[in-house]
Amino acid sequence: MTMAIEVAGLTKTYGTTVVLDGVDLQVARGSVCALLGPNGAGKTTAVRVLTTLTRPDAGRVHVAGVDVLRHPRAARRRFGLVGQQPAVDDLLGARQNLVLFARLHHLDRRTARARADELLEQVGLAGTGAKPVRQFSGGMRRRLDVAAGLVLAPEVLFLDEPTTGLDPAGRRDVWDTVRALVAGGTTVLLTTQYLEEAEQLADDVCVLDGGRVVARGTPRELTAAIGGDRLELVVGDPARAAEAARLAERAAGGPPGAPAADGVRVTVPVSRRPGVVGAVVRALDEAGIEVDDVVLRPTTLDEAYLRITGADRTRTEVPA
Amino acid sequence: MTAATHPAGETTVGARLRWAVTDALTVAGRDAAHWRRQPAALLVNALFPVLLLLMFVYLLGGSMAVPGGGDYRDFLVPGMLALAMVFGVEATMTAVVTDTARGITDRFRSLPMAPSAVVAGRCLADLASSVVGLVVLLAAGLAIGWRPAGIGSALAAVGLLLLLRLAFLWIGIHLGLLTRDPAAVTAVQILVWPFAFLSNAFVAASSMPGWLATVAEWNPLAGTVTAVRDLFGAPVGTGGGWATEHATLLAVGWPVVLTVVFATLSVRRFQALSS
Ligand SMILES: Nc1ncnc2c1ncn2[C@@H]1O[C@H](COP(=O)(O)OP(=O)(O)OP(=O)(O)O)[C@@H](O)[C@H]1O
Numbered sequence A: 001m002t003m004a005i006e007v008a009g010l011t012k013t014y015g016t017t018v019v020l021d022g023v024d025l026q027v028a029r030g031s032v033c034a035l036l037g038p039n040g041a042g043k044t045t046a047v048r049v050l051t052t053l054t055r056p057d058a059g060r061v062h063v064a065g066v067d068v069l070r071h072p073r074a075a076r077r078r079f080g081l082v083g084q085q086p087a088v089d090d091l092l093g094a095r096q097n098l099v100l101f102a103r104l105h106h107l108d109r110r111t112a113r114a115r116a117d118e119l120l121e122q123v124g125l126a127g128t129g130a131k132p133v134r135q136f137s138g139g140m141r142r143r144l145d146v147a148a149g150l151v152l153a154p155e156v157l158f159l160d161e162p163t164t165g166l167d168p169a170g171r172r173d174v175w176d177t178v179r180a181l182v183a184g185g186t187t188v189l190l191t192t193q194y195l196e197e198a199e200q201l202a203d204d205v206c207v208l209d210g211g212r213v214v215a216r217g218t219p220r221e222l223t224a225a226i227g228g229d230r231l232e233l234v235v236g237d238p239a240r241a242a243e244a245a246r247l248a249e250r251a252a253g254g255p256p257g258a259p260a261a262d263g264v265r266v267t268v269p270v271s272r273r274p275g276v277v278g279a280v281v282r283a284l285d286e287a288g289i290e291v292d293d294v295v296l297r298p299t300t301l302d303e304a305y306l307r308i309t310g311a312d313r314t315r316t317e318v319p320a
Numbered sequence B: 001m002t003a004a005t006h007p008a009g010e011t012t013v014g015a016r017l018r019w020a021v022t023d024a025l026t027v028a029g030r031d032a033a034h035w036r037r038q039p040a041a042l043l044v045n046a047l048f049p050v051l052l053l054l055m056f057v058y059l060l061g062g063s064m065a066v067p068g069g070g071d072y073r074d075f076l077v078p079g080m081l082a083l084a085m086v087f088g089v090e091a092t093m094t095a096v097v098t099d100t101a102r103g104i105t106d107r108f109r110s111l112p113m114a115p116s117a118v119v120a121g122r123c124l125a126d127l128a129s130s131v132v133g134l135v136v137l138l139a140a141g142l143a144i145g146w147r148p149a150g151i152g153s154a155l156a157a158v159g160l161l162l163l164l165r166l167a168f169l170w171i172g173i174h175l176g177l178l179t180r181d182p183a184a185v186t187a188v189q190i191l192v193w194p195f196a197f198l199s200n201a202f203v204a205a206s207s208m209p210g211w212l213a214t215v216a217e218w219n220p221l222a223g224t225v226t227a228v229r230d231l232f233g234a235p236v237g238t239g240g241g242w243a244t245e246h247a248t249l250l251a252v253g254w255p256v257v258l259t260v261v262f263a264t265l266s267v268r269r270f271q272a273l274s275s
């Protein structure tokens, strides 16, 4: 499998703050990789290094087969960037912006205009005419920004939180755009705060925390890795909740993980197989424990993410 | 979708040079598009020195003694022209700081364009707007009765003025790249005033006390002011020091040195943005 993005041992320090601490990353050609991580994890810094805007202290970076650190200009021909902050000219109109960027991609005047019109159509800004970007809503600006990253139908597209601030329709438009590009062979690296976005778009997820890759895999692998699904029961008698938890765990034969009882609520890790819910309910029934409610809850990527980054526990470390 | 793939073949030195020029023109064209959309902004910039000229000539000019006994108007117009070039530092710095703050500079840096085009484009656009400013100010001078000595020498004077603008342009680019703070622009806007008054733009340096006169004479602005006065046929007075005697040398030397120093620093700074 050929890699569109290959990063090895990427290190970046600002003063005494280690922002990237030996990051390794591979993204297969034609796939979508979501880079997740809490604020300050180093996502934007990583994207900036990959797009020639920031020089790392150490590490190797190849994008579309080009050594980014040695041949930045050659790399720039092969990737598109949609940065975290919209970067378009406020005084010009949407089309003027896109023509400007297309000209700077060295398209001739006619091709540049045609390409600008195509992109405006694609992101739903075709009707904005000469209206200056200053008068756009945040979402419209964001769409223009996305279009600006697509001028050359890039081999590799970097999107740093592309849908932050978009309404659900706008988000869906961006997703559709990304899917269409991927169908056309583009490789995408996107950072996001929306786990749903990663689940919707990404073949692979890479979780960054404190400048290190703390987990990676398909969304399914990540959710499986932290314990699969859970069965939540509500028992009639809180005094027997602990006993119910023990019985349910045995009956479920789930992956290791402590069952928990909290008042009348009992939570048991289970592996998803036919008949597992019935087996648990039957076991409790035989023991004479009344069950008021049963819910089988799959682990979501959200939960996996929170568990991986430790954001669901009270964090004790002081940020540097 | 049209095949928007990248045009090939930009590897030869000639092609690179050609693209460096084309890209700089494209970047400068962005400013031209701004002017078309907001001609008022361009005009306001050009009119500020006109306002100063009128205030100094009509409100203060009556009590100004001119060395060599000429008209204060003839004395002031060259000073104001040079000053307008120095004031340009603010416009340049503001443009650079704004582009960095809005992410435009980073956008440009992520494109496969000639890296030099970002600053070269700024340079071209600001020189062009300075030409507009010069024309407006010269027209205002003519309107209040000032007359240059001849066309040839007047063109030479304009050349010296644009050379001064070039120097302050690079100072502006450098300062703009150094800071991300819009407050720094305000600081420069304020500091430009003592710098302007500590020169021979408004009054003759010889009228200042001892060491201040020397400072004023050596002000990077002063050589241009004296040389331009001379070219426009205004009396420059006598009794200046070495600096005044060699005004033309300084009018060329100062801007060239400043341009070389600050252009070098700016290019370095621009490259260091990526660290
Ligand atoms: N130019 C800089 N100078 C100093 N520190 C920086 C610089 N850029 C980033 N940092 C620091 O690097 C760390 C990572 O920042 P980065 O923007 O990469 O995080 P992020 O994962 O993108 O966060 P977010 O989700 O908030 O966008 C932060 O602690 C930030 O303060």
Ligand SMILES: [Mg+2]
Pocket: A043, A044, A045, A084, A160
């Ligand atoms: Mg970020």
